[in-house]
Amino acid sequence: MPERLRFVIAGGSGQVGQGLVPVLVEAGHEVVILSRNPAPGTVRAVAWDARTAGDWVQEVDGADVVLNLAGRSVNCRYTSANRQEIMGSRVDSTVALGTAIAQAAWPPRVWLQASTATIYAHRHDAANDEHTGILGGGEPDVPDTWRFSTDVARAWEAAAEQFDLPRTRLVLLRSAMVMSPRRGGIFDVLLGLVRRGLGGRVAGGRQYISWVHHEDFARALLWLVERDDLQGAVNIAAPGPLPQAEFMAALRAAWGARVGLPATRWMAEIGAFAMRTETELVFKSRRVVPARLLESGFTFHHPAWPQAADDLCRAKRAGPGRGR
Numbered sequence: 001m002p003e004r005l006r007f008v009i010a011g012g013s014g015q016v017g018q019g020l021v022p023v024l025v026e027a028g029h030e031v032v033i034l035s036r037n038p039a040p041g042t043v044r045a046v047a048w049d050a051r052t053a054g055d056w057v058q059e060v061d062g063a064d065v066v067l068n069l070a071g072r073s074v075n076c077r078y079t080s081a082n083r084q085e086i087m088g089s090r091v092d093s094t095v096a097l098g099t100a101i102a103q104a105a106w107p108p109r110v111w112l113q114a115s116t117a118t119i120y121a122h123r124h125d126a127a128n129d130e131h132t133g134i135l136g137g138g139e140p141d142v143p144d145t146w147r148f149s150t151d152v153a154r155a156w157e158a159a160a161e162q163f164d165l166p167r168t169r170l171v172l173l174r175s176a177m178v179m180s181p182r183r184g185g186i187f188d189v190l191l192g193l194v195r196r197g198l199g200g201r202v203a204g205g206r207q208y209i210s211w212v213h214h215e216d217f218a219r220a221l222l223w224l225v226e227r228d229d230l231q232g233a234v235n236i237a238a239p240g241p242l243p244q245a246e247f248m249a250a251l252r253a254a255w256g257a258r259v260g261l262p263a264t265r266w267m268a269e270i271g272a273f274a275m276r277t278e279t280e281l282v283f284k285s286r287r288v289v290p291a292r293l294l295e296s297g298f299t300f301h302h303p304a305w306p307q308a309a310d311d312l313c314r315a316k317r318a319g320p321g322r323g324r
Contacts, residue, residue: 009033015180020221050092072086095159107168113156123287133288137151172232175236175237176288180312190248207283209244254309
């Protein structure tokens with residue numbers, strides 16, 4: 001990607017955006033962040049409310065790439081109020097951006113719209129890819145919270161697909177958990193369990209975990225910008241999902257932890273309640289593979305979890321000054 005591109009990133013100040021923006025800047029691209037609370041930083045931040053038109057629409061007009069990462073964190077209990085915020089923050093921000101793109105005199109050539117691998121069904125028998133994967137919501141005997149997550153994912157994608165954008169290519173990023181050594185991310189949470197001796201198998205450990213190294217996440221997004229032949233749903237996940245018991249065993253080995261106490265289902269339920277979050281993260285089997293990325297020729301630098309966990313643990317030990 002030799003040319004200098006102009007990226008407008010909604011929600012760029014969040015956990016994923018904080019890791020992605022420096023990569024884009026280092027590659028020589030211009031980045032503008034749309035944020036509810038813009039603050040001084042290395043890139044320009046513009047205020048928006050993620051719902052209505054404002055001065056921020058001028059940033060979309062003439063941009064090369066619009067990336068929407070906006071949405072309330074799902075790390076919470078799914079109360080009625082939180083459900084409303086989770087759904088509204090995703091759908092409203094997507095509709096606002098889609099409207100701005102549709103009305104732009106010079107619309108972006110690519111709209112990268114966040115989605116989630118959680119859209120796929122809970123299953124152990126086979127992996128979900130973009131061609132034959134089964135969307136969730138119809139599984140028997142799954143908790144209401146799991147159906148809510150799938151409903152959010154479907155509504156999120158539908159909000160973007162409703163627009164007729166002949167000059168803008170839409171890519172739906174069905175992303176797995178992005179593993180980064182940054183403080184506050186999912187890797188930080190999982191490593192915290194390992195460091196306290198709690199990183200063992202949960203509820204039997206058969207459920208699959210899909211993940212992607214933060215460096216491959218950034219590389220995949222740049223690949224999608226460059227590949228004009230890729231649009232629609234694309235799974236952003238490493239090709240090596242693995243059962244939770246194996247996933248945590250590899251993380252313990254990478255950190256050098258000898259003990260990882262297991263947890264039964266009811267123990268995990270109590271722990272999630274105490275942490276004010278839901279158990280879907282550890283109970284739902286997310287077996288997702290990136291068929292379209294691989295078919296297009298994309299090569300993962302971190303395809304296997306044991307090696308990726310080693311890399312992330314080294315970066316974590318190096319600290320914020322030297323880690324990535």
